[in-house]
Amino acid sequence: MSSEDFQDEPVTVDVMILDTKSESSVEPPIEEWPSLVISIPEENNKRAMYKTDLYSPGSGEICTKYISMSDSSIFRHPYYNYPAVLDPGIENALFAVDEKKIYPDDGQELYVAVCKDMNQHFVKIFQKGLLEEVIDLKYYCVNSAGVRPMAMALQHNKYVKILNLTDNFLNEDACYHLGEMLTTNCCLCELILSGCRIGQAGARRLFAGLAVNRALKVLDLSRNQLGDTAMEYIANAIVLGLDVKKIYLSYNNISGKGVGVLAEAFQTHNKFTHLDLSWNNLFSPLGVYNFLSSLSENKFLQELNLSWNSMSGPRLGTAIKNCMIAPNLRHLNLSNNKLSGEAITNLIGNMGKAKKLVTLDLSYNPMTPDDALLVLTKMKSPAVKLQTLLMNNVFVNSNFLDLLQQLKEMKSKRNTVITYGSAINYFKPQGVNIRELVLNRAEYLAKKSKKHPVDIALVALQLLKDKYVIMSAKDFSTAISKSGAPLDDDLIDEIVNAFAxxxxxxxKTIDIRLLADYVKRKWPERQLPPSPLPEPEPEPIPKPVKNLKAGKEGKKGKK
Known part of the structure; x- marks a missing residue:
C-alpha cells in the first residue's frame, strides 16, 4: 500500500477533556451552587401524611449506608449535614482558668496541701503552732525544701508572732521563700535564724523585700557566716526604710569594712534600738570610727554590745567616747576587749554627758590598777549617772578600795554597783594558825591511849618549871619521849618550828617560854599540881670538944 491510498481517507482527531475536579474538602463558593438547585414540588406527600400523624420523619439523619466516602474526600452534600464532633474539653483545659481554692488565713490547710503537692512530710508541731503565738523549731533539723510550705502558710497568718529556727541549716532557696513571706506577713514580730548558716547569698534573698515589712521588730542573724558582703544587703534595706528595731549580728566575721557600709546607710535611716556586734573583727579603726560616731546621732539606740572584738588603741577609745553621748543609750558592753591606758582615758571623757547610761561593762580588759582608779575617780563626779560599773577580773590597789569606800558613803552613789577582780598589796593572807594546829594534834595523840594518857600542856609547863628555857630539838624530843606522849618525829619537828x-x-632550838605561854592562854584551866613543901633538914649533931690540955700532957708523958 502506497502513501497515495492514505491521502484519500479522512483523518479523525480525538479530543480529550480532563476534568480538574478538586479533591479538597473545601466547600465550593456559593456562586457555583445554582447548578445543583432542584425545584421542589409544591405538594409533598410526606408533609401531608405528617399532618395527619401517618408519617414520622425520624431523627432527620440519613442512613450511613448511603455514605460511600468520608466527608473529607467529597464535597459536602447540599441536602444533609453531619455536625462536627463536639469539643470534649480541650478548650477548657487549655484556655479556661481553674477556680482557686480559698484557704483560711491561719494557713493550716494550705500548709498540708502544699506539702502533699511537693511530696514533703509536714511538721505536725508547726501545723499546730499556726494557731499559737510562738513556733519553736530550734534544733529541729528542718529540711530546706520544707521551708516553702511553711512560708506560704505564714503569709497571711495572724496568730504567730515569734518563729524560732535556730540551728536549722537553710539554703538560698529557703531564704528566698522566707523573704517572700516577710513581704506580705503583717503579724510576725520576731524571727530567730541563729546558727542557720544562710551565708551571703541567703542574706541577699532575705533582705530583698524586707524593707516593706512593718511588723518584724526583732531579727537574730548570729552565727550565720555573713561577712562584710552581707552588710551591703542590710545597708540597702536600711536605706529603703528597714523597720527592724533589734538586730543581732554576733559571730559573723564582720570587720571594719562591713560596719563602715552601715555607717553610710545610717545617714538615711538610723532607728536601731538594740545592736549586737559581739564576737566579730572590729579591732581596726578603719570604718569602726565612722560607725560608732554615726551611732551617737541615733535617738533610739538603747543597748550596744561590742564585746569580744579585740578593740584597742586611743582612736577607738575616742570613737567609743563619741558613741556614749547617744541620747537614749542605757547599756554599753565593752567586755573582753583590749582597752587600757590611753584608750580608757579617752573612753571615760563623756561619762558625765551620758545622762541615760545605766550599765557600763569593762570586764576582762587588760586594765591596770591605775586605769581602774581613774574610772572610779570619774564615777565620783555628781554628773555621772551610771548605776552599774562592771570591771570583773581587773586588778585594783588599796587606793581604789579607799576611794570605793568613800564613794559608797555618798548619798547619791549609795545604790551604785561596782565590781572588780582582785586587790593587790592590800590583803594579808590569813592561813591556818600552825601553833593551834600542832598543839591540837599533839593533844589528841597524847590522850589517845586510855591506859596511860598524857597531858601535853602539863609537860610543857613542867619543862619551864624545871628551868628549861631554850632546848635543842633533840633534847626536846627526848623530854617528850620520857613523858610518855606518843608523838612522832615529824610532829615534834613542827612544834619546834612553831615555837622556834x-x-x-x-x-634547831625551841623556846619553852613561848610554848608555855601559848599553852596557858589556850588551856588556862590546866595547871601543875602544887609541889609539896620540902622536909626540914635534920639538925647536925655537934662534934665532941677535945681537951687540949689533957692532950698536951699526954704528949709530954710520952716523951
Whole structure:
C-alpha cells in the first residue's frame, strides 16, 4: 500500500477533556451552587401524611449506608449535614482558668496541701503552732525544701508572732521563700535564724523585700557566716526604710569594712534600738570610727554590745567616747576587749554627758590598777549617772578600795554597783594558825591511849618549871619521849618550828617560854599540881670538944 491510498481517507482527531475536579474538602463558593438547585414540588406527600400523624420523619439523619466516602474526600452534600464532633474539653483545659481554692488565713490547710503537692512530710508541731503565738523549731533539723510550705502558710497568718529556727541549716532557696513571706506577713514580730548558716547569698534573698515589712521588730542573724558582703544587703534595706528595731549580728566575721557600709546607710535611716556586734573583727579603726560616731546621732539606740572584738588603741577609745553621748543609750558592753591606758582615758571623757547610761561593762580588759582608779575617780563626779560599773577580773590597789569606800558613803552613789577582780598589796593572807594546829594534834595523840594518857600542856609547863628555857630539838624530843606522849618525829619537828628559839649553826632550838605561854592562854584551866613543901633538914649533931690540955700532957708523958 502506497502513501497515495492514505491521502484519500479522512483523518479523525480525538479530543480529550480532563476534568480538574478538586479533591479538597473545601466547600465550593456559593456562586457555583445554582447548578445543583432542584425545584421542589409544591405538594409533598410526606408533609401531608405528617399532618395527619401517618408519617414520622425520624431523627432527620440519613442512613450511613448511603455514605460511600468520608466527608473529607467529597464535597459536602447540599441536602444533609453531619455536625462536627463536639469539643470534649480541650478548650477548657487549655484556655479556661481553674477556680482557686480559698484557704483560711491561719494557713493550716494550705500548709498540708502544699506539702502533699511537693511530696514533703509536714511538721505536725508547726501545723499546730499556726494557731499559737510562738513556733519553736530550734534544733529541729528542718529540711530546706520544707521551708516553702511553711512560708506560704505564714503569709497571711495572724496568730504567730515569734518563729524560732535556730540551728536549722537553710539554703538560698529557703531564704528566698522566707523573704517572700516577710513581704506580705503583717503579724510576725520576731524571727530567730541563729546558727542557720544562710551565708551571703541567703542574706541577699532575705533582705530583698524586707524593707516593706512593718511588723518584724526583732531579727537574730548570729552565727550565720555573713561577712562584710552581707552588710551591703542590710545597708540597702536600711536605706529603703528597714523597720527592724533589734538586730543581732554576733559571730559573723564582720570587720571594719562591713560596719563602715552601715555607717553610710545610717545617714538615711538610723532607728536601731538594740545592736549586737559581739564576737566579730572590729579591732581596726578603719570604718569602726565612722560607725560608732554615726551611732551617737541615733535617738533610739538603747543597748550596744561590742564585746569580744579585740578593740584597742586611743582612736577607738575616742570613737567609743563619741558613741556614749547617744541620747537614749542605757547599756554599753565593752567586755573582753583590749582597752587600757590611753584608750580608757579617752573612753571615760563623756561619762558625765551620758545622762541615760545605766550599765557600763569593762570586764576582762587588760586594765591596770591605775586605769581602774581613774574610772572610779570619774564615777565620783555628781554628773555621772551610771548605776552599774562592771570591771570583773581587773586588778585594783588599796587606793581604789579607799576611794570605793568613800564613794559608797555618798548619798547619791549609795545604790551604785561596782565590781572588780582582785586587790593587790592590800590583803594579808590569813592561813591556818600552825601553833593551834600542832598543839591540837599533839593533844589528841597524847590522850589517845586510855591506859596511860598524857597531858601535853602539863609537860610543857613542867619543862619551864624545871628551868628549861631554850632546848635543842633533840633534847626536846627526848623530854617528850620520857613523858610518855606518843608523838612522832615529824610532829615534834613542827612544834619546834612553831615555837622556834634562837637559830644555831647546826641544830634547831625551841623556846619553852613561848610554848608555855601559848599553852596557858589556850588551856588556862590546866595547871601543875602544887609541889609539896620540902622536909626540914635534920639538925647536925655537934662534934665532941677535945681537951687540949689533957692532950698536951699526954704528949709530954710520952716523951
Amino acid at each position: 628559839g634562837p637559830k644555831l649553826a647546826k641544830t
